[in-house]
Amino acid sequence: MTSDSTIQVAPIVTRAGAEYTETAQSGGAVRVSGVSPQHTPATKIWYGKVTNEPGYRSLPHHHGEAETGGYVLTGKARIYYGENYQEYVDMSEGDFVFVPPFMPHVEVNMSTTEKLVWLTCRTPDNIVVNLPDVDDSVLVGYRWA
16 A cells, blocks of 8 residues: 555566667667666666677767666677777676766677677666767777678
């Protein structure tokens, strides 16, 4: 029993296969959301899954004012950042990463045979600002599938 001043809300479940798919995209990084303002009562969080097929990468982009947390569920990832995307961090299954607001970066699947799957959380929403593309040769160590 609740009082008149208490609002009772039930958990909202997004079932596998029913994720919201009309999210902002950036090239070879495909985003779907499980929790977002677009299809749940959420108002301050975007939580979803990002996949990169073997050898694929995102376009250069940033996430505006959003803070981003990522978790590598499966695969080998690299995030290029910095001047002309010459700096990078490598991650593998079980690693977490924080990407600050407005940081231009490129997300890469470093495997040419296995899919990369990230779980990603952003506040306040899935902001994606695509930037001009760069030639693959700029990305040290990157090989396309």
